[in-house]
Every structure is written in C-alpha cells, then in structure tokens.
Amino acid sequence: MLREALVVDGTAKTCKGVVAGLERAMTELEPGDVVLAIVGDVPTRLEVYAWAERKSHHVIEERRRGAGYVIYIARGGGPPTPLLRPTWGDTGGDAGEPAEAPRPPGART
Amino acid sequence: MLMVSVQNLDEAREAVAGGADIVDVKNLREMVIGSNFPPVIREVRHAFPKEVHVSVTLGVVPNQAGTVALAVYGAGALGATSVKVGFIQSDYPTALRILRESRRALDGFDTKLIAATFADSPLYGGIDPRSVVRLARESASDGVLIDTLVKDGRTLFDFLDEATLKGLVMEGKELGMSTALSGTLRVANLNPLVRIHPDIVGVRGAVCARGDREGRAVDATAVAHFKDELRQRLLGQVDVYGGAAPRLPTLPA
Numbered sequence: 343m344l345r346e347a348l349v350v351d352g353t354a355k356t357c358k359g360v361v362a363g364l365e366r367a368m369t370e371l372e373p374g375d376v377v378l379a380i381v382g383d384v385p386t387r388l389e390v391y392a393w394a395e396r397k398s399h400h401v402i403e404e405r406r407r408g409a410g411y412v413i414y415i416a417r418g419g420g421p422p423t424p425l426l427r428p429t430w431g432d433t434g435g436d437a438g439e440p441a442e443a444p445r446p447p448g449a450r451t
Numbered sequence: 452m453l454m455v456s457v458q459n460l461d462e463a464r465e466a467v468a469g470g471a472d473i474v475d476v477k478n479l480r481e482m483v484i485g486s487n488f489p490p491v492i493r494e495v496r497h498a499f500p501k502e503v504h505v506s507v508t509l510g511v512v513p514n515q516a517g518t519v520a521l522a523v524y525g526a527g528a529l530g531a532t533s534v535k536v537g538f539i540q541s542d543y544p545t546a547l548r549i550l551r552e553s554r555r556a557l558d559g560f561d562t563k564l565i566a567a568t569f570a571d572s573p574l575y576g577g578i579d580p581r582s583v584v585r586l587a588r589e590s591a592s593d594g595v596l597i598d599t600l601v602k603d604g605r606t607l608f609d610f611l612d613e614a615t616l617k618g619l620v621m622e623g624k625e626l627g628m629s630t631a632l633s634g635t636l637r638v639a640n641l642n643p644l645v646r647i648h649p650d651i652v653g654v655r656g657a658v659c660a661r662g663d664r665e666g667r668a669v670d671a672t673a674v675a676h677f678k679d680e681l682r683q684r685l686l687g688q689v690d691v692y693g694g695a696a697p698r699l700p701t702l703p704a
Contacts, residue, residue, distance in 0.1 A: 357452065357473075357504070357533070357563070357594060357629035359650045365625055383685035385648040391699050393625070409686065 348375075353382040353410060360386055361393050364415070368399070373419030376402065382410040390415070453678050454506065454631065455669060456655035458487065462669040463495045466658070467503055469674025473532070474499075475653065477508040483602050484510040484537070486522065489529060496530045504532035506565070511539045511600070516549045520556040527560030535596055537567035539577045543586070546578055550590035563593035563629070570610035570634055571599045580611065584622045594629030595619070598653070607634030608643060617647045624650070638680050642691040645684040652681065 348367045352360035360379050367377045381387050390413050394401050398418035405412045416422040452472035457463045463474045476495050478487040486509050496505045507526040512519045519536060526534035536553055538546045550566055557564055566587040568580040583595045597619065599607055607616070616632060623630040632644065633653030644652055658674040659667040683689045690696075 357650055358627065359624055359629075359648075361621070361624040362627040362629075365627055384687040385645050385685060385691075388696070388699070389621075389648055393621075 347414070348377045349380065350377060351380045352386055353380055360390055364390070364393065368397075368417055371417045372423075373417050374421050374423045376414055376416045376422055379413045379415060380407065380410060381413060387411050387413070452504075452651045453674075453681060454504075454633070454651050454653040455658055455674055456484075456508075456653065457495070457669055459491060460494050460498055463498065463505075465669045465671040466674055467499060469658065469669075469671035470678040471503075471674055473504040473506055473651065475506045475508055475535075476531075477510065482511055483600060484508055484598070486510055489525060492526070492529045492531065501532075505530075506533040506535060507531040508535050509537070510535075511537055512549065514541050514545050514549070516545075516552040519549045520552040523553040523564070524556040527557050527562040531562050533563040533565050533594070535565040535567045537569065537596070537598065539569065539572065539575060539600065541578050543578060543582060546586055547589055550586060550592055554591050564590075565594045565596050565629070565631070566590060566592040567596040567598060569600045570597055570607050571601050571605070573610075574601065581615065581619060584619055584626065584628070587623065587628055588626055592628070594631065594650075595623045596631040596633060596651075596653070598632075599634030602635060602656075604635065606636060606640055607632060608640060610634075613643045613647060620647055620649050638677060641680055641684055642689075645681070645691045 350360055350363035350367055360381055364377060364379060371377060379390050381390060391401060394415050400416045400418060401413055402416050402422050403414040454473035454475050455466035455471040456475045456477050457466050458479060466474050474495060476487045476492050478485040492507055509522055523534050536550060553564055566583055568578055568583040570580045572578055572580055580597055583597055587595045620630045630649040631651035631653055632649045635656060636654050637657045654677060658669055658677050660670040684691050
C-alpha cells in the first residue's frame with residue numbers, strides 16, 4: 343500500500359533544527375516507514391546522514407531541490423514502505439531532480 | 452539562525468536591518484550579561500513582528516528559585532520568544548530546581564525556556580558547562596546555550612574544544628532542543644562553528660562598529676557582513692572542512 347510520507351522541513355525558520363524534527367517524526371513511524379527531510383545547506387545534509395547512520399535508519403534516496411536537498415530516510419528495522427510522491431507547490435514539480443553522487447561539499451578555502 | 456545581543460531599540464533595529472534572526476535583549480551595565488528593564492524589552496518586542504524572535508537574558512541568576520521564577524514569568528508576560536537562565540556559582544541540584552520552577556512559571560505562555568551554562572565557569576568555580584544538556588532535559592527546558600562570562604578576548608573555543616561542543620550540540624538536538632553557542636565569537640571562529648552546527652550562533656562584539664563589544668553599538672553593516680560569512684559557509688561556498696569533509700555513504704542504485 344502506498345503511504346504519504348512525513349515531511350520535516352529544515353528550511354523553515356525555527357530555533358529547532360532538522361535532527362530534532364526527525365527524532366520527533368521517528369516516534370510516529372513504524373520500521374520501514376519513510377520520512378522526508380528538506381535541508382537547505384551542506385552542514386545540515388551531513389548532519390542528517392550522520393544522524394541516520396548513528397540511529398540505524400537508512401537514507402534511501404536523495405534529490406536536489408533548488409539549492410537544497412530532499413533526503414528520504416527509512417526508519418530502521420524494516421524494508422522501506424512504498425511512498426506516494428509528494429508534490430511541491432512552490433516549484434510545481436515533483437520531489438526534485440536526483441542528486442549528483444554524494445561528494446564532499448565546499449568550493450573554495 | 453543568527454542571534455545578536457542588543458541593549459536598546461536602536462540596536463535592535465540595526466540588528467534586524469542587518470539580518471539578525473533573533474535579538475537578545477540584555478543589559479551590559481549589570482555585569483556583562485545582565486537583565487534589561489521591562490519597558491526596554493516591551494519596546495523591542497512591540498517594534499517587530501513575531502517572525503523576529505526576541506529573547507531575554509536573565510544572565511547570571513541568584514540561587515533563589517522564587518526570585519528567578521518571578522523574573523522568568525516577567526519574560527513570559529512581556530511576550531519574549533525565549534528566556535535564558537544562566538548560572539555562575541551554583542551546584543547542579545540548585546540549578547535544576549531553579550529551572551524546574553522557571554518551567555512552571557512559563558505555564559500558559561509561548562515563551563521558551565533556555566538553560567544556559569558558561570564555558571569558562573571553571574575559572575570561578577561555577578557549574579560544569581557540559582552539564583547543560585542534562586540540566587535542560589531534567590527540567591524540560593526547550594533549549595540550551597553555552598556562553599562565556601569573561602569578555603577579555605578569549606572565545607568559547609578557549610574553554611571547550613570543538614569535539615566537546617559538537618557532542619553537546621548533537622545530544623541536545625537529538626533530545627529535540629534548540630541549541631545555541633555564544634562567547635566572543637568572530638568571523639575567524641565560523642569554520643569550527645559551522646562544523647559543530649548549532650541551531651543558533653550568538654554574537655555582539657563581532658557585529659558592533661569597530662568590533663568593540665561595550666564601547667560601540669550594534670551596526671547593521673557589520674551584522675550583514677557576519678551573516679553573509681555564515682551563509683557562505685553553510686552553502687559550501689567556503690570550505691569549512693579543509694578538504695576533509697565527512698564522506699557520505701553511496702546510496703543504493
């Protein structure tokens with residue numbers, strides 16, 4: 343069965359960041375359920391990957407969205423649940439373009 | 452988010468014009484991070500929409516839970532976005548009791564409670580700054596701040612190393628808290644700060660005209676410059692990892 347994914351928008355202007363939102367979201371999910379994290383910068387992207395690894399969750403997909411990324415994370419303990427793809431009202435598109443192969447950030451020193 | 456300490460409405464306007472996300476109202480004439488007067492806080496709060504966060508510093512509080520709780524209640528009644536309660540010469544059980552009473556004092560308000568410790572507290576026998584996350588968790592505080600009290604040019608990083616700060620920030624985030632770091636921070640400190648990645652970076656001296664914390668006022672141009680330097684690092688336009696960024700795992704095809 344297709345499920346609608348929870349979305350944690352790290353680009354919203356709040357004092358609490360993406361990891362706090364993901365921690366909260368995971369309490370509502372079953373193993374294998376997927377949450378989408380929208381991140382707008384490089385350190386947050388790295389942090390989400392590190393958090394997922396430490397918590398034994400699985401990053402299953404990443405797409406570019408504007409200058410940021412949409413990261414699909416499945417809760418650990420089960421295979422990923424098939425998702426209804428969200429649509430984004432501000433771009434009129436789908437969840438963005440597939441990200442380039444992950445690579446270290448940073449352009450100049 | 453960028454938090455700028457201000458002493459009055461004029462400075463608050465400069466901070467917001469420069470792009471500050473949070474104005475932190477304090478009173479440098481009462482110790483170095485003292486509390487400001489209710490009319491000043493009210494004036495600043497009323498000058499900006501809710502999207503501009505207005506935090507209130509209680510600075511260093513006495514070991515008197517009732518007195519502190521009443522001051523925290525005042526911050527709530529003034530509509531502050533958050534109120535920061537920090538400790539110098541206190542022990543853990545006393546600080547915890549004060550924060551718990553502060554939590555109760557905010558019942559019915561939207562104001563967030565921030566537990567604060569000082570990285571330089573070993574200089575004056577204060578509470579261990581590394582206990583801040585535990586303090587916040589056990590008192591149901593909404594966030595944590597680690598700052599410094601000495602304003603002699605030494606920064607946060609002179610008292611706590613990057614790994615320790617990173618660990619505290621991640622622990623706080625995983626508990627659902629907002630995390631803030633402050634303490635004579637300059638542009639030169641932004642690379643480790645971005646690697647640590649707290650939710651909030653707090654400054655004053657770095658965004659005053661000529662970089663003088665107390666003798667000069669907050670300057671919009673300096674705020675905008677600092678924020679742009681921060682933004683460049685967040686977007687990867689300035690490499691904060693020195694070419695040794697953590698490698699991301701390869702995703703399944």
